[in-house]
Amino acid sequence: MNILVTLNENYVGPLKVMLWSLFFNNPGESFRVYLIHSSISDQSVAELEAFVSKKGHTLHVIRVQDDWFTDAPVVLHYSKEMYYRLLAYKLLPAELEKALYLDPDILVINPIRELYDTDVSEYLFGAAYHEMISVKEINMVRLNAYEMEEYFNTGVLLMNLTLQRQKLNEEDVFAYINKHKSRLILPDQDVLNALYGKETERLNEFQYNYDARYYQYYKFLSDGEIDMDYVMRHTVILHFCGKRKPWHSNYIGKFHSLYKHYETLALREN
Amino acid sequence: MNILVTLNENYVGPLKVMLWSLFFNNPGESFRVYLIHSSISDQSVAELEAFVSKKGHTLHVIRVQDDWFTDAPVVLHYSKEMYYRLLAYKLLPAELEKALYLDPDILVINPIRELYDTDVSEYLFGAAYHEMISVKEINMVRLNAYEMEEYFNTGVLLMNLTLQRQKLNEEDVFAYINKHKSRLILPDQDVLNALYGKETERLNEFQYNYDARYYQYYKFLSDGEIDMDYVMRHTVILHFCGKRKPWHSNYIGKFHSLYKHYETLALREN
Numbered sequence: 001m002n003i004l005v006t007l008n009e010n011y012v013g014p015l016k017v018m019l020w021s022l023f024f025n026n027p028g029e030s031f032r033v034y035l036i037h038s039s040i041s042d043q044s045v046a047e048l049e050a051f052v053s054k055k056g057h058t059l060h061v062i063r064v065q066d067d068w069f070t071d072a073p074v075v076l077h078y079s080k081e082m083y084y085r086l087l088a089y090k091l092l093p094a095e096l097e098k099a100l101y102l103d104p105d106i107l108v109i110n111p112i113r114e115l116y117d118t119d120v121s122e123y124l125f126g127a128a129y130h131e132m133i134s135v136k137e138i139n140m141v142r143l144n145a146y147e148m149e150e151y152f153n154t155g156v157l158l159m160n161l162t163l164q165r166q167k168l169n170e171e172d173v174f175a176y177i178n179k180h181k182s183r184l185i186l187p188d189q190d191v192l193n194a195l196y197g198k199e200t201e202r203l204n205e206f207q208y209n210y211d212a213r214y215y216q217y218y219k220f221l222s223d224g225e226i227d228m229d230y231v232m233r234h235t236v237i238l239h240f241c242g243k244r245k246p247w248h249s250n251y252i253g254k255f256h257s258l259y260k261h262y263e264t265l266a267l268r269e270n
Numbered sequence: 271m272n273i274l275v276t277l278n279e280n281y282v283g284p285l286k287v288m289l290w291s292l293f294f295n296n297p298g299e300s301f302r303v304y305l306i307h308s309s310i311s312d313q314s315v316a317e318l319e320a321f322v323s324k325k326g327h328t329l330h331v332i333r334v335q336d337d338w339f340t341d342a343p344v345v346l347h348y349s350k351e352m353y354y355r356l357l358a359y360k361l362l363p364a365e366l367e368k369a370l371y372l373d374p375d376i377l378v379i380n381p382i383r384e385l386y387d388t389d390v391s392e393y394l395f396g397a398a399y400h401e402m403i404s405v406k407e408i409n410m411v412r413l414n415a416y417e418m419e420e421y422f423n424t425g426v427l428l429m430n431l432t433l434q435r436q437k438l439n440e441e442d443v444f445a446y447i448n449k450h451k452s453r454l455i456l457p458d459q460d461v462l463n464a465l466y467g468k469e470t471e472r473l474n475e476f477q478y479n480y481d482a483r484y485y486q487y488y489k490f491l492s493d494g495e496i497d498m499d500y501v502m503r504h505t506v507i508l509h510f511c512g513k514r515k516p517w518h519s520n521y522i523g524k525f526h527s528l529y530k531h532y533e534t535l536a537l538r539e540n
Binding site for chain 1: 379502503521533
């Protein structure tokens with residue numbers, strides 16, 4: 001399976017935890033991990049390579065050069081890295097037909113094969129809606145009179161690279177961003193929703209992009225069905241969305257112990 | 271290492287989870303698991319044997335016969351199983367010098383070698399104090415005017431079987447129980463504390479018998495040092511003490527997700 005990650009130096013630690021959980025819960029699978037970045041140190045890249053190959057998988061590093069994305073508009077405090085996910089189809093090897101993008105603030109706790117094999121042949125992306133977005137996000141959206149027909153979360157993106165090469169266009173992305181510069185909240189997510197929401201296949205949120213902040217909400221919403229038992233048996237991707245991260249010392253949350261245990265395991269084996 | 275477990279049919283599921291966590295977090299170690307019981311079905315025993323041997327370890331079953339412990343006093347609703355832990359030295363093979371007893375409501379989340387190698391050559395047992403006991407327990411103790419100089423928890427017991435064969439005596443145990451029948455709270459724990467507390471080496475509670483109910487209390491007690499990070503890196507044995515167990519559907523607790531994930535892993539591999 002082709003896994004795509006894009007991040008900066010600050011997320012190298014969490015990335016290891018995410019990859020460790022992916023490898024551990026998918027024995028018998030072989031992963032090609034593509035890392036698109038522009039700022040990670042050579043030492044960290046070398047350590048990552050060793051980490052991945054020790055587990056029998058391969059890391060493929062694509063370092064974005066300064067003279068790429070020169071036409072891309074710069075938005076506030078966001079770096080150009082926000083484009084790597086949407087325009088990965090241009091950076092990944094031409095022969096790749098499919099890839100699964102994963103945020104580094106994720107734990108993979110069950111086999112990922114069914115997700116990877118989801119048929120997105122008619123779609124550009126596969127992604128999960130997040131039904132619940134935080135009050136703050138809603139307020140920002142209201143403030144910006146932003147249309148909210150669809151709201152896919154881009155932390156887990158199944159990519160139909162073949163179709164993307166035919167239909168995606170960086171000029172569209174740049175034009176959209178230029179036009180909405182002042183009211184983008186989460187740039188790449190907003191762009192995907194605005195430009196490609198209708199060409200995105202909807203994935204099951206509870207299985208493939210479970211927002212770790214909303215245990216109580218999901219349980220309530222499902223009349224108790226989506227309890228801890230359900231999550232541990234059926235959820236493949238636990239996503240630690242939001243500003244508070246489980247690797248911060250003041251984190252509080254239902255999956256704190258699970259995350260920290262995986263962190264320990266990932267470090268122990270390294 | 272020699273591991274001892276004693277339980278009835280109801281705890282076979284949790285035992286698998288405990289053993290799975292023990293094996294998983296102790297790669298390269300070889301375990302001889304001794305099971306002392308009187309009521310587990312042949313089918314469950316066979317499944318346990320397969321489960322243990324699949325992982326490269328061995329299960330040794332000691333079925334207690336009806337005509338053993340005939341002199342043992344019967345206490346209220348407690349079964350004779352309460353004696354198996356204290357009198358294991360009589361039931362285990364004569365050549366065994368040391369064993370580590372573990373309750374089934376435990377997760378082993380780090381290597382256990384240092385605990386097992388703790389020098390108890392001058393002691394009958396190694397066990398952890400639980401500084402904090404529940405208000406209910408304290409009240410019961412007060413009610414019974416029970417002396418509380420020491421209060422070892424018997425969920426994790428390092429056993430010096432050689433010395434036990436010389437110094438332990440089932441008549442002492444039976445006599446103590448007969449005398450205090452009406453005011454025993456947790457029979458085997460009370461007996462150990464009353465008769466053998468002074469010959470028990472104190473183990474570090476935070477490492478070797480961390481009561482999963484008291485995350486906040488431990489953190490407070492340690493000025494924040496014993497936080498989730500500490501627990502995941504240093505705690506070897508997480509003990510789910512008390513009536514509410516993490517395999518019950520209404521359980522709430524800091525280590526709920528971790529326990530349920532281990533449960534899933536133990537089932538997945540079986």
